[in-house]
Amino acid sequence: MYASNDTNTDDSHSLLIRGGFLRPAHSGVFHLLPLGLRVQNKLESLIDKHMRSIGASKLSLSSITTEELWKQSGRYSSNSELLRIDDRRKSNFLLSPTHEEEITSLVASIVRSYKQLPLRLYQTGRKYRDERRPRQGLLRAKEFMMKDLYTFDCNHEDALKTYEEVRKAYNNLFDELKIPYLVADADSGNMGGKLSHEYHFVSPKGEDNVWRCQSCNYVANEELVEKKTIEHAAPLGHPPLLFKGISTDRTTAINIRVPRPPNVPANENPSWSRASEFLNLHAVKRTGVDIDAGIESETLSSLLLKTTSSIDINDQSLTDSTTTSSSPTYDLTPIKRDDPCPRCDSGKLRVSKAIEVGHTFHLGTRYSTPLSALVAGPNNQQPSAMHMGCHGIGVSRLIGSIASMMAHENGLHWPRVIAPFEVVVITTKEVSEENNMEVYDALAAQGDIDVVLDDRKAQKGMPWRMKDADLIGYPVKVILGKSWRENSEGREKREVEVQCPRLDVKKKVKVEQLKSEVSDLLDRL
Structure with missing residues (x-):
């Protein structure tokens, strides 16, 4: 692959x-x-x-x-x-x-x-x-x-x-x-339902974060990924971080507490703009609380004065000395590289950028x-x-x-099943139309190979056509070049050059064996 x-x-x-x-x-x-x-x-x-x-x-x-x-x-x-x-x-x-x-x-x-x-x-x-x-x-x-x-x-x-x-x-x-x-296990979002999966290609240019275990088959997108629950108490002398929010209907004040990292001074409370450094907002969403985290702090302060109720949400690592005993606890801290997998005993989680190409709901x-x-x-x-x-x-x-x-420095590669043509026959103006068609017909017979003949009448020669074939990304190239012209009068010696860049193949082939050789290459792609 x-x-x-x-x-x-x-x-x-x-x-x-x-x-x-x-x-x-x-x-x-x-x-x-x-x-x-x-x-x-x-x-x-x-x-x-x-x-x-x-x-x-x-x-x-x-x-x-x-x-x-x-x-x-x-x-x-x-x-x-x-x-x-x-x-x-x-x-x-x-x-x-x-x-x-x-x-x-x-x-x-x-x-x-x-x-x-x-x-x-x-x-x-x-x-x-x-x-x-x-x-x-x-x-x-x-x-x-x-x-x-x-x-x-x-x-x-x-x-x-x-x-x-x-x-x-x-x-x-x-x-x-x-x-x-x-x-990946996925969140259904506004589509509805509670069961969905995403199909991703891993790519540094993707816009999604997909987490996977290095030891088992656990894969989840950023909204649903979990890490193994580990019970521990918040360090003494480090009061928890407090993020104040409000429900989207503006009726309920929401207080979220997570452990304070050692590098955050006790008198400092980061703003919502830095919340993702200390708080897994997707985990907050999974608690069922409908929080509006996009309000400026000045506006939020005035809105909180008008609320009629409040909810406390606390990270599971906080002790009773830092929270009220009746407050529910959750795993609210961000997931990081090498956090333990929730599905197996030894696995560690890793994240990759990915492109979503399919989704089932x-x-x-x-x-x-x-x-x-x-x-x-x-x-x-x-x-x-x-x-x-x-x-x-x-x-x-x-x-x-x-x-x-599948792009490369000279052009594109395509999977055989969706390539615009599986094979291109590249020829020059020195080769007769009759010879061109002989090679083309040798491949196109029975219709089981999708082949195109590049016999364009442009002034540009073989080097240009070869570069164009690389750019377009035909899986297999068949070239009527020097070997063909040198043996044009000796039919039994005529050879074409067959190239398959993805398999790093470049070989001379007689016309009689051409179709079987090309079919073998295509079957390997």
Whole structure:
């Protein structure tokens, strides 16, 4: 498998542009050119293959949705990244960033009985978001391609079985790309539900932090990662740090106490801007307290005077002498490199930057209940809400991240399964069209190798075409060069040069053995 390197993500994006895969249209918006569309189409075909393996049916939902549906589900916010359409009738349309509301409404209008379940529907289409700061090319754009699968079951147990089937299909899909990936326990966020997993490529240019154990298979994202609980008391003479906050509804004062590190003087209490140095804010969120940590200290002081109740949240290491005995305790300190793994006895935790390329969510009845997606059960049972799952793969983001992961100093590498062409035949103007086609046909026969002939009439010669092939990233190159011309009159001696950069292969091959040699190289990729 091909390992990640330190190639700059912006450099890989420029390689996609220079290689003729895409062109920027506007900030965060891109046009796909023919080579880029071939990569995208092959990736979609790979996805289709693995969606069929779990009995999913493909459909195409409209890119337009409405504020009304999003208000029904409780996800609408005027401050969110939703792109709005202001039509002449003021219809409050939105460009969909995701389709939970629309698919639930559609299924609710069609499915009435448990006998019509399970149902697995997916699409690959354009999504939109009002991205405040588009960056890193296809990795963070306003318009993007995404595959989303929606599953519907009549009860919780069946929905969990479906969830595991989808996870298996995702693993098989990513295995076929032959690029190392991580599957992390994840937080569901505003999608809803309490069970989800993220698929990541480890990359220094990623925006996510993924923690993993060096000894066992424990992997979790930053929101859910835990460390092993170790009981110890706060050092004497070191009063705890106190972070004062307020609930988002402004009614409750929140006091959070964590151990004071030895390098923080006893009379100093760091501000919220430095809280992440001493406090795991994700752990605070998991306590169930809805805290607003983004208020300036002057404003916060005046708001706290108006609160009607208070909550104390204390780190588990603090002794009763520093907290009230009735206050709940949690592990609130930040997770650090080499902290003990929560799942095994000897493992240590390490963190890596990563790019998220897929996500699976078990939604339960998060959308089916508010949108009345109900089915009648067996034996005339009363209608109940369907149990749902949502499973996404960022198609355009996956293309951008693979380019980032597999770029090299001269251009791109592609996994065989999504390469724009598996093989390029490179020739010069000295070679006749008849000879070009002889070599091309030797590879293209039976249609099992995806091959392209570079016989462009440009004035630039073989060196330019070779550099262009490296830039585009064809897995295998077949060259009709010096060896072919020198033996052009002796058919039995004619040889082409075969190169496979990823396998470090460069060899002379007779035309009669060409297809078997190239097929062997492709099978090894």
